[in-house]
Amino acid sequence: MHTSDQILKLVNDTLDNLAYDRKPSSLYEPIRYVLSLGGKRIRPVLMLLAYNLFKDDPESIVMPACGLETYHNYTLLHDDLMDNADLRRGHETVHRRWDANTAILSGDSMLVLAYQRIAQCEKEKLAEVLALFTETALEIGEGQQYDMDFEHRNDVAEEEYIEMIRLKTSVLLACALKIGAILGGASVEDADNLYRFGEQIGLAFQLQDDYLDVYGDTKVFGKAIGGDITSNKKTYMLINAFNRANDEQRAELVRWIEATEFDRAEKVAAVTRLYNEIGIDRLAQQKIEYFFAESRKYLAKVSVAEERKAELAAYAERMMKRKY
Template structure:
């Protein structure tokens, strides 16, 4: 069974050698441009990894893996337009390099190509694979809408937050693994547990992201630490703090949430409150719980015929990362 790095190289070679179309140039050039920006390609590589874990060669899952990557990049094009983001991985975003109309249409075409690639599986699993992919695709749209809705709400609950991060991020990890497992020959339980592994690991990953945003090393994290605090983003840390702060702590927290000028002081003060209120410890406990659920799902995969060594190593890498 190949390791993550070998599968990464296999996938990159496959997608970089693919011509998705040439004319009209303004429709297809953004495809090749955003795919050329790189990234770790973790989602499609997980599809290949799950396929091999259940006993088939990764090459068998290359087409659906390409579909997963095309969908992910389609969502990035549209997210960047909604956020009016100027940069993606240090380069101009598609709508900045071309314009928003081209970005929308090119993204739409990329979504169609994603479905075409996802459909390149054996007939006996085609309907199931399409259903898994379509469910994840719709949930990602729902998660994005909840994330936008939360910007104007101060009463977001932890359950709502967890559902939002799972829909925005975790469901595509789960779908990538479930599709790869099914292509690789997994039975019903093995495929579903591969999904559960991705769902719970992705949830732990996002909670870790909240912690790193506030407390990570900016040189390793690669972006400004405290960005979520600066924008009053409804992270698990803030949700817990709002629910559990009392008396003077609550008044101080509210004062800093209303602050619009002393931003650097705000970041340090809110981080201190997160520690004092117990929000940091709580977030770490929730992250640990989802990580354990992911490992439990992995053990079920093993019980249903999977070689889980590389998936377990991947989980440990995500869990212990510091950036």
């Protein structure tokens, strides 16, 4: 059995040493740049930890795991362009460092490279792995489109939001775990339970992100608090505030959302106070805990010895930055 730290090192070493020897280098340099910016590498680590439940040589499938990370970073590259974001992990985004056309084309090539890397797996499993990855990639595009559609609505239901983050975030974590299971020779049932485990942990993870954007500690969270509030991002917090506010609270929320000129700190403080009054902080904590508890049920059903699951369970726990 490998530790998650050993697996993370394996992933990073492989990504750092990938050769980009095709021409023109101007197409591939932004791809190398994006993958050099680091990140937690959650998806490849989950894939290799899932594989390691069944087999002891995760290094043998590190290339498809890096393919999944390449795909994830491609989505971030294009998301940053759509959001007109200046920074990603403290570094200039590709469209800022180069330009929008480079971001589009290098992103497209990155998607193709992701397929090329994922396809470097056992021939007998290839069709199943590619079918799952392709379905997942389609769902992620659907989730991104829902997210964009929600920007223009103030009546998004909680269920719609949960489905959007399931598509946009959860299915890739679930896919990573299931591909690891498939390549590890897991039973259909075990592979499906690992998929469900990833789906639920992904929902908890995204809701925690929403929560930390309001209530987190800047030093721990790594970015300024209140970014979602400032940009009127439709999050679990804002959607539930709209749906649960009384008339007076709703009017104040709308006033802040429609304000074109405002003091950032004042807006963040005012909206946070509204969340507290409406009880959104407790509501979000309960929902995060609910999905986290659900995820553990699915991991418990996987038919391998508990000690073999310990590393994956501990990794999920650290993802959620808390103890059970």
